[in-house]
Amino acid sequence: MHHEFRPACNLPAGRNEVRVSAIVPAYNEEKWVGETVQALRKLKEVDEIIVIDDGSMDKTALRARKAGAWVCRFDRNRGKSQALRRGAYWARGEILAFVDADLGESALEFSRLIASILADEADMAIGFFRAPKRRTGLGLVKLLANWGIRHYTGQNMVAPLSGQRVLKRCLWDALLFEAEGFAAEVALTIESINKGFRVKEIPVQMRHRCWGNSFRGFLHRGTQFYAILKLLWPGRYSYLH
Numbered sequence: 461m462h463h464e465f466r467p468a469c470n471l472p473a474g475r476n477e478v479r480v481s482a483i484v485p486a487y488n489e490e491k492w493v494g495e496t497v498q499a500l501r502k503l504k505e506v507d508e509i510i511v512i513d514d515g516s517m518d519k520t521a522l523r524a525r526k527a528g529a530w531v532c533r534f535d536r537n538r539g540k541s542q543a544l545r546r547g548a549y550w551a552r553g554e555i556l557a558f559v560d561a562d563l564g565e566s567a568l569e570f571s572r573l574i575a576s577i578l579a580d581e582a583d584m585a586i587g588f589f590r591a592p593k594r595r596t597g598l599g600l601v602k603l604l605a606n607w608g609i610r611h612y613t614g615q616n617m618v619a620p621l622s623g624q625r626v627l628k629r630c631l632w633d634a635l636l637f638e639a640e641g642f643a644a645e646v647a648l649t650i651e652s653i654n655k656g657f658r659v660k661e662i663p664v665q666m667r668h669r670c671w672g673n674s675f676r677g678f679l680h681r682g683t684q685f686y687a688i689l690k691l692l693w694p695g696r697y698s699y700l701h
Contacts, residue, residue: 467657471628472554478578479507479553481506481508481556483510484524484529485514486511486520486543488516488520490516490518490522492561492562493511493523494523496560497529499567501527502568508530508553510550510551511524511530511561514534514540515536521533532547539642541644544637554629556627557574563624563668566667569666570587570626577626582658583658584658585660586617586660601688606620613649620645621645622661624664625648627648634655634657640687641687642684643690643691647691
């Protein structure tokens with residue numbers, strides 16, 4: 461169960477001292493990443509945009525650079541968790557925004573999450589929005605994620621799988637975050653709550669591309685389920701318990 465104390469995690473006093481870094485993990489997202497970066501550039505709160513090209517085999521890196529992002533490219537696919545770690549390493553901000561590459565114009569909604577952090581309403585703000593009803597395969601993955609978070613923290617989350625997160629650098633620095641692949645979001649939530657940080661879910665009008673029930677969609681959800689199952693397996697990561 462999570463601790464009752466609240467760890468010290470404060471932002472610099474003046475807005476001019478606070479840099480917001482948007483970190484965008486991307487794998488074969490050439491159709492979406494450019495629009496997502498362009499939307500983030502419209503947000504006055506965002507000071508830098510870092511795209512981590514996770515070994516893409518398409519023009520993801522090129523589209524991201526043309527849109528105005530700084531790009532770090534892996535030589536092979538290393539998974540979302542590693543992409544987030546690398547992005548946080550390079551980021552200069554006191555606030556980190558983790559942004560999925562396929563949000564397109566709806567990434568403008570990150571202003572809501574950033575505002576919550578700047579107002580010190582939370583140490584990590586998570587955006588939640590309704591997924592298309594036809595993504596039925598997501599149900600089993602969400603159930604597992606919900607169970608894991610509730611089991612290890614006692615809290616219920618509306619959007620346990622949401623990759624849209626804004627958090628204070630001091631929270632990130634306090635975490636071990638030893639997650640692998642698509643277990644990133646569940647690991648972030650569990651460890652943050654158990655260390656006493658304030659985690660808040662905020663409704664947003666964002667949209668992802670729709671995977672549907674295609675082979676690629678089922679493969680994605682299967683990979684996600686396996687990563688979360690490994691994370692939650694008893695004794696694998698003792699710091700989560």
